[in-house]
Amino acid sequence: RVEKFVSSAKMFTKTSVIKIYASTLYERWFAEASENCNQANILALIILDGLVNDVRKLPYVRIHTGEVRLLSVLSNIQMESTNAILQGWPLHMVVADLVEQLGYALREFYALNGGTRVHLIPTWAIQVFALCAVLVIVALLVEWYIVRRKLNVNRSMSAIQLHNGKSKTHLMF
Numbered sequence: 001r002v003e004k005f006v007s008s009a010k011m012f013t014k015t016s017v018i019k020i021y022a023s024t025l026y027e028r029w030f031a032e033a034s035e036n037c038n039q040a041n042i043l044a045l046i047i048l049d050g051l052v053n054d055v056r057k058l059p060y061v062r063i064h065t066g067e068v069r070l071l072s073v074l075s076n077i078q079m080e081s082t083n084a085i086l087q088g089w090p091l092h093m094v095v096a097d098l099v100e101q102l103g104y105a106l107r108e109f110y111a112l113n114g115g116t117r118v119h120l121i122p123t124w125a126i127q128v129f130a131l132c133a134v135l136v137i138v139a140l141l142v143e144w145y146i147v148r149r150k151l152n153v154n155r156s157m158s159a160i161q162l163h164n165g166k167s168k169t170h171l172m173f
Contacts, residue, residue, distance in 0.1 A: 040067035040109070042074070042102060046081070046095070059085040061098070069114050073105045 047060040061081040063074040077098065084094045108117060 040065050040070060040106065042070075042106075044098060044102070046085075046091075046098075048085070048091075058082075061085070063102070067109075067114075069116075070105065070109060072116075073109070074102075077101045077105065 043064045045060070045062040045064075047062070049058070049060075059082055061078045063078050065071070065074060080101065081094055081098045084097060085091070089097075
């Protein structure tokens with residue numbers, strides 16, 4: 001059936017034919033299931049054109065789902081599975097890795113209620129950093145005021161003999 005479908009669509013590229021075929025299969029297999037089930041259905045196609053380790057023939061991994069919010073995660077999994085096949089992984093390990101990655105993606109998808117994980121610096125960390133920066137600036141100003149300004153006022157040249165090699169900070173303490 002795949003060869004018949006591909007040969008009937010000569011004007012398309014192989015990747016677009018695979019996308020169309022995956023969406024057609026998905027609609028055929030999961031049409032009734034989507035009405036009764038509130039979880040996302042995923043169709044994974046692995047198409048090998050020739051031998052597994054033959055780099056002249058590119059393998060195609062296509063993952064199709066009806067859930068639009070999963071597409072960005074699934075495209076990354078597709079590329080990783082294709083690279084694993086091209087690197088010469090055994091096919092059963094590629095399928096096992098594909099299923100494992102899909103499981104992690106679905107678990108995170110449902111744990112976040114369909115949202116995506118945000119990898120940003122938390123606001124409390126930004127506030128702590130700002131507080132530390134302000135404290136450093138205050139400490140520098142206080143040190144500058146004590147050492148540079150206050151020492152000149154309280155010191156009389158006749159009472160203290162300046163020795164070569166001693167700084168104002170050393171004289172202060």
